[in-house]
Amino acid sequence: MAKTAAIENKIDDASFSCKKFVSFLIEDETYGISVLKVHEIIAMTEITEVPKTLDYIKGVINLRGKVVPVIDLRLRFKMEERQYDCYTVIIIADTGGRMIGMIVDSVSDVLNIPEEKIQQTVHFSSGIEPDFIESIAYADNNLVIILNVENIVSIEELDKPGNP
C-alpha cells in the first residue's frame, strides 16, 4: 500500500513539476510555447497576401486543405522584418480550435523545464508587449521567454479604430 502511494507520488512529481515547450529563435532570443498549443511545424510555404489587414498578418496559407492565416512574429513584436531563409519555419498554433501560423527565424528544440525554474512575474522593457509574455524560464543556461499564444494571436485589434 505504502509502496503504491510512493510510486504515485513519483508520477505526480514527474507530470506536475515539468512542462514541455517548443523553443525557437527570433534574433538571438530564445522563445518558448507550450507544446500543448503547437499543432505542427511546417517549412516556409507560399503565402497569399490579403488586402486591408493588420500589418503583421502576412496572409493565408494552405494547410492540407485548410486556409490558415499566418502572422510574422517579428512584426508582431515590432522588430525589423528579415528575409526568409531555409531556417525560417511556420509554427502552427492551435488556440481553442482556431489555427494560426507564426513565422519564426528558426526552431530549436523541445525543452523540459522544471516548474521551479519558471518565473511568473516578469518586468520587461522591450518592444514586446507584456501581455504576450507568460513567464520566463532558465533552461540549458539560457533565458527562455515563454509566450502567451492566445494574446499574441488575439484578434480584437482589427476592430479598433485607426487600424487599416
Add this chain to the structure above:
Amino acid sequence: MSEIDIRSIFKTEAKEIIENLESDVVRLEESSEDEKIINRIFRYFHTLKGSSGIAGLTHVYEFSHLLENLLDDVRSGHVEVTDSLIDLIFDSIDWMKGAIFSEDGTEVSENNREKLSSRIYAFTAGGREVITKETDEIKIAREPVESGAKYYNIKAFFKEDIFESGIDPLMIIEDLMSMGRVVSNRVIKKKLPSFESMDPECCYFGWEIVLETESAVTEIKDVFLFVEEENNITIEDETSNYRNKGSEEKLPLEKKIGEIMVDKGILTDKELNEVVTIQDKEGDRIGDIVVKKGYATKDDVNIALIEQERLKKKIELQTVRVDTIKLDNLLNLLGEIVIGQSTLTRIADEIDNEYGDELKRALYGINRTTREFQEQIMSIRMIPIGPTFNQFRRFVRDSAHLLGKEIKLIIEGGETELDKTVIEKIGDPLKHMIRNSIDHGIEPPEERVAAGKNRSGEIILRAYHQEGNVFIEIVDDGRGIDIEKVREKAIHLKYIEPDEEIAREKLLSFLFMPGFSTAEKVGDLSGRGVGMDVVKTNIDSLRGSVEIKSEKGSGSTVKIKLPLTLAIIDSMLVRIGKNRYIIPLLSVVETIRPAKDDIKTIEGKGEVLLYRGEFITLVRLYDVLGIDAEYHNPWEALVVIAESEDRRLGLLIDDMPGQQQIVIKSLDNYITKSRAISGASILGDGTVALIIDIFGLIEELGG
C-alpha cells in the same frame, strides 16, 4: 440506453411534431372541415402520447391522452371545430411545450393542466356517452355477414423493425378478424432469411387476407391508421372477383404476373403461353397453374406477386436519417477531390505529347462524374423551405390576435429547395421581417376598411428558383413605407444632404442601416431600431442580398436573393501581377480589352469605361487590393465586366488563366476588413486564392 438519452430523443421528436402540429392547427382554423388535417392532428397527439409514455413523462402522457380523445371526437363529428376549440388546442400545445422542454416547469404548471383538462372535459363530456352506444350498435350489426357483404383483399407488408415502434401486427390482424369473416389468409414468408441470419426482433412476414365484411373501406383503413404511412398496406375491393368467379375481369392483372415471372426468368415464354391457355379454359389463378405444372415453386410465385405489388404501387419513398456532420464531411471530401482534379488538369496541360492528350481525355470523363457526384450530394443537402415557412403560421396568428389585426398568411413555393445551412440561418431574418409586416405593415381592420381594402390583411411568403439563385419574398398588402419619412430620417442621421437628389431604391436601402427606424412609437413586437441591419448582416453572410420595394398605401415587398449552394461554385480565375484571384462566374458578364478612347475620367467620380453605350465605373483592382500589377493602362490589360444587382463594374486585370470549379473556404473575419473579399479557395497547385465578391466590392467603393 439511459433514461436521459430517451428523453433527449423524445424532445427532438416532440419538437418536430409540435411544429407540424401548430402549423396544422392554424390550417384547421382556416378550413375547419378538412378531415385530412383533423386526422393528422389526431395522429400527432397519439404519437406524442406514445413517445411521452416511453420517455416516462406521465403528466404529458395523460394530457395527450385527453387531447387524443378530444380530437377523436372531432374526427367523428361529435365536437365541432370552433374558435374556442382552436384556442384550447393551442393553449394545450403551449402547456405541453412547457412540460416537455422546460427543466423544472412541470410543478408550476400542474395547476394550468387541471384548468386545461377541465376545459377539454367540457368539450368531450357531451359526446362521449353517445359514442359508446353507437359503437355497440355497429358491433352488433357486424356479426351476421349477409350476402350484401363486400370482399376486400388486404395485403400488409410490415417494416422489419415494426416491433421497435411498439406495434404488433398480430393485433392489427385480430382487429381485422373481428370485422368480418376471413375468407383466405396467406402468410408471405418471402423475406424470411435462413435460420442463422434471423433476428428474432424483426418482423419478416407479410399477410394477404381476403376479408368478407360489411364495414366500409374507411373502417378497414382505420385499423391501419398508425401503420399505413410507413408500411406497405394495400386494400382492394375484390367483391366482383368473388361474386362471379373465373370471370375475365381478372385476366389483365393475372397476365401481368405471368409476364413478371418471364422477366424474372422463372418461366419461359413458351411455358407462359401454355399456362395462359390453361387458365383461359379452366379459370384458375395463374400462380396455381404454374405450381401445379411444376414450372415454379410457390415461393417463386410469391416473389412475382410481391414484384407485381411493387409495380402496381408507386415505389414508396424510402428515407434515411443521416447525421448532418456526415454530409458535411462528404462534401469536404468532395472538395478535396475537386482540388485534386484541378491539380491533375494542370499537370496534363504541361505534358506536351499524346499522353498529355490521353490524360486530358480521361480527366474529362472524371470531371463529368465528379460534377454529377457533386450535384447528387448537393441534392441531399437540399431541403424544402416549406417547414420553415409553416412554422410562421402560428406566429402570425398569435401576433395578429395580440394586436387586434386580421392577417392571413399565404405560403407559396414551399417545395422550393435550399441548402440545409441556408435554411437553418434564414429562419431568424424571416421572422424579423414577418414581424415587421405584422407590426408596421398591416393596418388594423377599421383602418383597412376605411382605405377601401379587405378587412383582413395578407402576408405572402413566397419562394422560387431563378437564374441559379433562390428568391424569397415577404409581401404584405399593408400601409407600405412612407418614403418621405425615410428621407427625413436619412437627413437627420446625415446619410444625405437635405436637398440631395436620391433614387428611391437607394433611400429604401437606408432601412438596413444600423439604428434606422421610421416607426414613431416602439411596438410590442418590433420597432426598436435594431433588426433590419442584423437581417442584412445575416443574409450577407449567406452570400445573399436583400432589397425592399414599397408603395405607400399598397404594401411592401422584401425580396431576398440567396445562392443555391454555399460550398462549390463555378469561377473565373484572374491574374493581377503575381497574384491570382477568383471571381464567381455568376457575376461575370464578359471580358473585354477596351479601346483607349473608351476610357474617360470624370471629375469627382473617377474613371469610367464606355461599355455598350453606357458608362460604367472602372476599378483598378490592384489599387483596391494594394498590390502590383503588370499593366496599368486599361487598353493593354483586360477588363472583366462584372455585375451585381443590376450594377456593372469594369475590373482591370492582367490576365485570365481560366475557369474552374472551386470549393469555397471561409476566411475568419478578423483576417481582412475588406468587404471585397468574401472567402478563399485552394487552387490546383496548392496555393490559396482569394475570392472577390462583386457585391461587396461595389459597397466598398460606394462607402
